[in-house]
Every structure is written in structure tokens, then in C-alpha cells.
Amino acid sequence: MTGVDLAAPYRGRYTTERGGIRILRKDGYRDHVALAAAHLRARDAGERAVPGDLAVIPTETGPALGVVQGANVYVLGPDRLALKPVLSATTVFEVL
Template sequence: MIRKTPGWQARLAACLSASARADFGFGQLDCALHGASALAAMTGVDLAAPYRGRYRTLRGGLRHLRRDGYADHIALAAAHLRRREPGEAPQPGDLAVVETEEGPALAVVQGASLYLRSPAGLGLLPVSRASIIFEVP
């Protein structure tokens, strides 16, 4: 089971800080890899390891995921993390799904905010924008 390890808060903060400073790039730092990097920082488990650096477009990333049996990056997260029930309070470090113009994106819960990586940078959205919350225990 994927679980946060001691010291996860500091590692998550460093991960989010690095995400804010780095350039966006599919296969390097996109919304899916932002969520996967946060998960890896907290737990040591990198669900995106097989995909990092192997695609340069959203379509290319989806092609790799589909070859492995996942419809998309949300399905990959769903295969490994429990979905919180409606009304169940999200916790810091949980992963959230946010609907964007480009499709569903992964964001990281921090208090009442979601940290979402997009081509424009690291943005903040209210937790109420999440359509799904995945627990990172």
C-alpha cells in the first residue's frame, strides 16, 4: 500500500517549490508528472517512472498509458489510490482531479487550496474545484 513516510511535509514543500520554478513540458513537467512527483516525494513511490521523458505531447503520454492498460493519468492514479467519498474532507498531500480546458488534470491538496501545474506555471485553485480526491494516507 502507498503511504506517506516520515518527513513527507518537507519533501512535498520542496517538490512544489521546484515545480513552481521549472519549465512546463510534456514528459518532463506536466500536470500528471506534477501529481506523480508530489506522490513520490511523500511516499517514495513514483507511479510515473515508466513514462518520464518518454513523450512530448499530451497525445503521446496518453498513448503510453493506454499501452499499459490505463485510459489516462487519472485512471493510473485511481488504480493505486483510494477515492475519497463525497463529503469526506481532503487532507494535505491528497491528489485531486480538476477539470480544465485541456481535460482532467492532477493537482495537490494543501489546506483549502489545490496546487495545479499548467503551461502558465504553478497555480492555486480552491479545493471546491476538485471533481475527485484521491487519498494519500
């Protein structure tokens, strides 16, 4: 959507979440959320999330990035796609 593929340098270089985090850390990012934060503008607390934005959703295993769609966020879990309320997001990144 932005014209920049943030995942291109990482695609095909890992097979597990742990392996992906290891590669991100070698590039100076704490995790996938830090990668998004380095390239996308976080919306201010008073701004509304709009469809297509990325939202950080807390999960049992750590933060997940999901795609905002109306009042919900689509988040990929370990075994399925889930819908979480956008109001549960800790951060929203603007995607233009």
C-alpha cells in the same frame, strides 16, 4: 510520499502530453487520472481532502491532477502553476 513512484515506468518516455497519454493507453489506462485511480483510494464525498492528497480539477483542456494544500489545489497549467479551490475538485485521491 507513498513509497511507490507511479511515474517511474513513464519518466523520459514522452515529451508531450499527447505522447504521455499514448503510453498510458498502451498500458491500459485512459489517462493520468485513471492511473491514479488504479493505485490510490478515492476519498468518499463526505471525507475532507488533506494536504498532500491529489485532486482532479476540471480544466478547459480536460482533467488535471493537482496537490491539495489547505483550501486550495496546486495545479500545473500549460504555462504556469495555478491555485484552484479544493471545492472545485471532482475527485480526491488519498495519499498516505
